[in-house]
Amino acid sequence: MALTLGREDRLPAARPSRFTAGDRAVAYPRRDLFGRHIVDTYFLTLAYDVTHRALAGHGLKEVARHFGLARPDRTYIPGAEIARIAREDPARLERYVRDDARETRALSDLLSPVYFAQAQWLPFGYQDVCLRGNAAKIDALMQRAYLAERRALPRPGSARPFAGGYTDIFLTGLARPVRHADIRSLYPSLMLRERIGPAADDGGVFLSLLDALRTRRLRAKDEMRRAADPAARLFWDAQQSTAKVLINSFYGYLGFEMARWNDFDAAERVTAAGRALLRALVEKIRALGAAPVEIDTDGIYYIPPADGDDAAFESAVRAGLPEGIEIEFDGRYEAMFSYKMKNYALLDEKGEIVLRGAALKSRGLEPFQREFLRDWLELRLRGRDEERRALRETYRRRIAKRTEPIAWLARTETLQDAPATYAARRTAGGRGRNAAYELAQAADREYRAGDRVSYYVAGDRKNVAVYAAARLVSDWNPERRDENVAYYLSKLDELADRLEAVETPPAAPSGQGELSLG
């Protein structure tokens, strides 16, 4: 039967395409259908995760649970059993499929309004608005303004490296209590305040657009607060959050090679102004008796002054800021374990734990390492030192007993390129061997860019070439376990040693905790 879903009963056209969101690139067959817009909630999920980073995974089931869209009585069927259930219990399979459809619908209702709002005023259709990046959108707005005034368009300048945000760590170990402050919309504020825009934009469109979007966002937030009707509130929320996403991309646009009005000097002036502002902020809070713990681009964690008068401290900090720059004191924590730059754990006042940083919560870590980190950091933050020191032995036994599911030890990696691209780069000599790609090449099925590969390391020696000893989790035989216990024990020990090595020497000068100077 022909899939005549287009207007005038037309058929879908397909062509190979790529979707990118952040560092992730996915190869997929793009469909275009006359008079229709096709939006994949999977891509909306990936784009959402770039900014929010709270999803455990990107599959429908886990995303639905994350957003609270899964009904308690939802039917679940593991992928491997679908064929069997289809034969033996088709009614159950139907319930499963209906639940999938229901959750997809609910996910769409949640994630798509922002894009629908964009389609109403950007020169792209709904489908394209969901697929294209923010630089392409800003470029389109710029071009529209230039063409309307019949002005010539510039050619993009060539790329060069430039310095980014200020990142530093002042204290490692356990700090308590801890506060967080953050400069509101740092880069957009600096661009507007210091009039930093592209040199090639003699029309001054860039900053006018930025200013207009900011005004538009503030209005939408007001409307949202005033709206009594939930549908209206959702509408205005989509309007304000789509403006926010674009506003935050203006700085990145300046430093983007393909952007028509790019300007690397201007991008560098923005980051330099940001660095200067944050350095001044560090000095200020020090002078007021607080101890900075770590800083990253536009926010700072610090131990507040011992007198306990947060309000006085905060208004003193505010008083020292330049015109047009606002600070938000947006976090209070019982304790913070400061590990390395961009890597820390927080215990908030409700008793919840938050982990940040590639070394502490990366999806690239094996589940046993993620679990160990979580347990270890929780005990560290809560001061349960005896249990913390015993933790390593518990995990060592679990590995040595060989009774955990293999997925607990396995690493899952995303293939950035197609295996053929990897092979070409290998023969060209530009790339070392990699376990995930080697397995993808040898596998029966065809792998594409964006696919995930789960593997574990087999053998019995601690030092092995991972690319040679790796086995696909799907080829694992529970009757003949061959995971490399020595290898995994050594990984666990190295991790535990790294964490325990973070010194907790005598009290800091202010006497507020066990800290070491970074």
Add this chain to the structure above:
DNA sequence: GCTAGCTGATGCCCG
């Protein structure tokens, strides 16, 4: 033939 120690590429993360 082995290992420690380094470098560069890669993956994933922070803001």
Add this chain to the structure above:
DNA sequence: AACGGGCATCAGCTAGCG
């Protein structure tokens, strides 16, 4: 087709050892 900065891991190499 937004940016730069940072950490961990691995492959691939070299120097040093027995």
